[in-house]
Amino acid sequence: MSRREEQVNCGLRIVDCGLRATHDANPKSGIRNPPLEAVLERIYAAEMPDRADLETVLRATDDGQLDLLFDFADRVRREFVGDGVLLRGIIEFSNICRNTCQYCGLNRSNVRLQRYRLTSDEILAATENVDQAGIKTIVLQSGEEDNLDADWLRQVVEEIKWRFDVAVTLCVGERSRAEYQAWKEAGADRYLLKIETSDPGLYGELHPGMSFENRVRCLRDLAELGYQTGSGNLVGLKGQTVASLAGDIQFFQQGNFDMVSASPFIPHPQTPLAREPAGDLLMTLKMIALTRIVSRTAHIPASTALGSLHGRDERPEALAAGANVLMPNFTPMPYRRHYEIYPNKRCVGEDAIACAGCMERMVAATGRWVDYSRGDGLR
Ligand code: SAM
Numbered sequence: 001m002s003r004r005e006e007q008v009n010c011g012l013r014i015v016d017c018g019l020r021a022t023h024d025a026n027p028k029s030g031i032r033n034p035p036l037e038a039v040l041e042r043i044y045a046a047e048m049p050d051r052a053d054l055e056t057v058l059r060a061t062d063d064g065q066l067d068l069l070f071d072f073a074d075r076v077r078r079e080f081v082g083d084g085v086l087l088r089g090i091i092e093f094s095n096i097c098r099n100t101c102q103y104c105g106l107n108r109s110n111v112r113l114q115r116y117r118l119t120s121d122e123i124l125a126a127t128e129n130v131d132q133a134g135i136k137t138i139v140l141q142s143g144e145e146d147n148l149d150a151d152w153l154r155q156v157v158e159e160i161k162w163r164f165d166v167a168v169t170l171c172v173g174e175r176s177r178a179e180y181q182a183w184k185e186a187g188a189d190r191y192l193l194k195i196e197t198s199d200p201g202l203y204g205e206l207h208p209g210m211s212f213e214n215r216v217r218c219l220r221d222l223a224e225l226g227y228q229t230g231s232g233n234l235v236g237l238k239g240q241t242v243a244s245l246a247g248d249i250q251f252f253q254q255g256n257f258d259m260v261s262a263s264p265f266i267p268h269p270q271t272p273l274a275r276e277p278a279g280d281l282l283m284t285l286k287m288i289a290l291t292r293i294v295s296r297t298a299h300i301p302a303s304t305a306l307g308s309l310h311g312r313d314e315r316p317e318a319l320a321a322g323a324n325v326l327m328p329n330f331t332p333m334p335y336r337r338h339y340e341i342y343p344n345k346r347c348v349g350e351d352a353i354a355c356a357g358c359m360e361r362m363v364a365a366t367g368r369w370v371d372y373s374r375g376d377g378l379r
Pocket residue numbers: 103104105106141142143144171172173174192193194196233234263264265266267268305341342
């Protein structure tokens with residue numbers, strides 16, 4: 001179905017499901033909100049949402065307007081990805097990194113961090129734990145290692161696909177097209193590579209020695225090679241503006257990604273951004289809601305960073321704002337605390353099974369259910 005046909009159908013569905021009716025008047029403040037409702041309908045219907053419209057939504061602070069936004073996103077979420085919440089078991093297999101991302105605790109200048117890389121056997125044992133928990137996706141994540149042996153990772157992927165009925169998502173940074181191709185041929189299904197910010201100038205400031213063009217090249221290669229491809233941003237980065245966040249939403253729309261994440265920045269003491277404030281919760285939730293409205297079929301995580309911000313677990317808020325994925329941590333316990341991309345990360349002390357159980361309870365409390373299927377891309 002073309003986006004325009006979809007627009008007509010979905011516009012009708014929205015009338016049917018009562019969005020207009022429930023939000024003609026704001027029950028909390030008594031203020032009527034027709035302007036924001038019109039803006040949301042325009043964003044929903046547009047081939048490419050207008051940046052000024054996106055900024056209007058990102059600047060909204062009125063309770064009634066926010067209710068309208070989150071309700072709209074929640075209805076789109078239900079319509080396009082349903083009530084199930086998908087689980088992805090993450091295995092952080094190495095914290096070694098060649099990069100100096102200004103916000104990231106794994107950056108190579110952090111000499112206080114004890115570095116590790118799991119052996120293939122340790123990765124396979126962790127995968128077995130994911131499999132036994134009934135979870136059908138593993139995410140293999142690492143820093144961007146100079147010395148990562150692409151053939152070693154290819155063999156690990158092959159072995160996992162041979163032994164377990166799980167989808168494999170890789171998240172190991174920028175690599176050559178040939179390496180991406182070899183891993184795809186070994187059976188990797190998906191790849192996550194966040195753009196972090198779609199503003200090339202800001203990207204350059206935050207990622208010394210890296211290139212925005214190469215990151216976009218990687219995303220293009222991944223999609224062309226047939227990976228279900230995910231991207232995303234960080235909210236609250238130093239120098240980021242509402243305009244650049246609106247640009248991120250446009251970037252997600254343009255990229256037509258299978259997975260998109262909007263997650264708050266959390267300052268790490270061993271980084272140049274140590275003294276910067278953390279990303280704002282409300283702004284992150286607004287980004288999740290807009291992402292859902294624009295990238296409707298994308299799988300959107302309630303990120304672990306949202307579970308760790310200010311020591312509170314805000315993931316249920318994200319699930320109510322359009323998210324449909326949770327990522328329990330299956331990194332073996334002795335290594336887990338060394339994958340410190342930001343401090344006070346949630347679930348560092350819990351074992352993997354307890355972590356998955358905790359997610360079952362969280363999801364049940366939202367009135368939804370855990371979906372134990374693979375949760376492939378829906379595009
Ligand atoms: N090397 C891989 C890559 O570049 O895609 C993946 C590893 S990286 C640690 C995974 C994600 O952690 C990044 O995409 C980034 O958004 C997130 N991250 C890094 N530092 C963070 C921070 N201080 N607060 C929140 N998220 C952070």
